[in-house]
Amino acid sequence: MTTTSQNEPNTGPRRINFRPSASTAIVAAAGSVLVLLVFLAIFADWIAPYDPLRQNLIKAMQGPSAAHWLGTDDLGRDVLSRLIFGCRIAVLAAAEATSIAVLLGVPLGLFIGYRGGWWDWVVMRVVEAVVSIPGIMVAIVIIAILGAGLHRAMIALGILFSTSFLRLARGVVLAEREEVYVRSARVIGASDRRILLRHIFPNIAPPLVVQVTLTVGAVLLAEAGLSFIGLGVQPPDASWGTMLNSAAAYMDLNWFLAVPPGIAIILTVLSVNLLGDVIRDSIGRGVAVGVDPGKPAERFVPAIAATGAESPAPPPLADEVLRVEGLQVLVSGRDGHEVPVITDLSFGISRGETLGLVGESGSGKTITGLSILGLIGAGGRTTHGSIVLNGRDLRRLTPKQLEEVRGNEVAMVFQDPTTSLNPAFTVGSQIAEVLRTKQGLSGKQAWSRVVELIDRVGIPRPEERARAYPHELSGGMAQRIAIARALSCNPSLLIADEPTTALDVTVQQEILDLFRDLQGEFGMAILFVTHDLAVAADISDRISVMYAGEMVEMAEVDALFARPRHPYTRGLLSAMPHASSRNPPLPTIRGNVPRPGSWPSGCRFSNRCDFATAACERPIPLVGTDRLVRCIRAPELELKAAS
């Protein structure tokens, strides 16, 4: 079982997606907390059981009791009453500081954004300077100027947080100012003020709402912090921060004093933030981070319809390096259902041979290459068949053994060389890393081998290029580096996945020549995946045509081009442009490759095939000896290439 386990994603029961119901529950809970908060703030005088300021030193420092539900503080004041009056301060503080921030920041931001020039430059430099000072220190300095106390502290916080509103408003103006509708409003002579109010302001509203929720949470925390250090609300007034201040002095006597105000702050801020998240999501500016939870994957039960026909194994080749037999690969789709993407796939490659794997996108070519390496990814797994490389079935290896095989016995060159090299490291170090970890070379040995390899793949000044980063190289050069890395451990099989597709046409030919050249020297087998028949014809000894997850035809290059036997191959060949005959428009194959999961149950090409009959509705095996074809009508049709 170890063979398949590495390809299996989460085969255990996955958790069900709670998201929609969870978010309504969050809105309800957070909303009720805030409603309660405002309610308590307004009606504190009636609700609070005691006067929050009335001291009773005899009853100081009591734990919760029937008379005092949350106990009493160091001066014998009722904690619950103080907590309730603290709600009032919290609501006032949040409203005051947030309004100041908005009223100060938004107009100024609109103004400098719209005006631009010196105004913009000076104000933005000042904002940058203020933002580089820790926020609490800015507040402390402003309080030094204004004096301590709730309202002054809130003005300080309002000024502090106005910077984020200023930047937000300015950003929106800068983005909108050049929009066509604003420019056309200006052309028809709308006044600046009208443009600001009618055209720009509506665009600020959504991000503004989000920023307000963020600010309210931050203000509540900052108010508590300032009151805690004695610069906000002044004793004996009850705010959550001052309550924590007095609690801090008696942590060893009665630590419970710190609990109620702390919980009150956390619940309030949490509710504001969670509501803010929901608002942000509903406004649509928030993009979910990470992986979509998705539904539980249902295990696909292979049925005849999906596996298609079981074809007889093709005859073994001389000097065979790789032999794939009866391979089936499943991938879990977006809805969580597993669908087959490759079925009944068998082929072999011998030493020094190049097998071209041709097909349209979605035919399963790339997955074939990746499944040989055991790298289909978390969403896919191989379920049937064998992948025998140098006499060992890779599907039966442990992940560790497979890791050993990769690089040493089989390597892969990918389509886009600029993304398949790590941008953070020099190209030389990426090759050297392989040599050191796979072959145990010392740093020095590895480096001289790197320079040799880079030289060998035809890059001038190899020593200098080895120290270059991927983004400093052209696509063609990066692909040569990727090839050098793939060949660094002298693998017996090289999988090349569309290695020339991303390159300029002139460079394509050079890379193809390089492959041929290197094959002559290293003698590896090449599995060359491409959608381009011309490229395949150029580089391959044999070509295997794939359609909708299965092989439909395989033959020597010349035989295939001269006499295609499958209607799909014929369609592909006739769709190839020829330099000689430009006049007739290129014929195309009608329809599209069906997506995995929606394949016809019989011959998968039957719905696009001009020759389909009732007999094509049951699974067709791949048959033949020196050339293989998956078409029951092949013997009678005797197709000819379109040229």
Place this chain on the structure above:
Amino acid sequence: MFRLVAQRLLALVPLLFIVSVLAFSFTSLLPSDPVDLILGDTGTQEQHEMLRERMGLNEPLVVRYFQWLGKAVQGDLGTSFFNSVSVTDAVLLRLPVTLSLTAISALIAIVVGIAAGVAAALHPRSWIDRLATVGATFGQAVPNFWFGLILVAVFAVNLRWFPATGFTPISVSPWDWLRSVTLPSLALGLSSSAAIARQVRSAMVGVLQQDYIRAARAQGLSSRRVILRHALTNAMVPVVAVLSFQITVLLGGALIVEQVFAINGLGTLAIAAVRQQDIPMLQGLVLVMVGLVVLVQLATDLLYGLLNPKARPT
């Protein structure tokens, strides 16, 4: 590398200049007259005038600013109005305290944040992923000073593992120093660690889907190497970009958390300066803090360039 350092340093000069202007002009707005503060109600009109003249308060603001700046550049931040100690000395005395808290809490935030973020990215929807998400949500809502109080209640008052208050300089006893900064640093650092974990996670999830990760695996490199070297190096790029912001937040938080643990750092100094309307002290504190922030920014800029070759000047 030298060019990168020089370039960044040069870019920071205007910022420092503007901050110094702000620090000077804003604190000069203080409502109280420094001469009154120093002499109180005592002293004759003449004495007040003499002191005013001696302190240069009759000069125009601009002249006073440049005099102050000229001295500040040489490391002289003036003299406290309150107790006539040198501001530079007073700040330098408290700096190691606040730096210890900020540095250790940043260390906790970064190490825990990266470890949890990587684990969460590798195992989406696992317990560690959920913990990082819940932790980040709570981390934004729990006041760090309250968290500090709770840590004191549990680990200092009840378990007696750590001292509840005070600070031991590292030069006196490294062990006691570590014990004295552990709780305040945890109070500060853990909520930031959850924020960093979330950033690392989302960056890591993106990087793990990149071609070069598959290519590295195809080359037979071990999972460990692919994740820790190839993926993490790239995932750290966006994280490092916001790291200096996180550390600035920690520095500000340290000012308040100091009060929980009765630690005599820059926060205590700043609060006293506000109460005493000590203008030179506040100016000096702002300047020193911005200096610290700028150094952190420089360090993260360099780290950013190190991780992301495309950001290096050519």
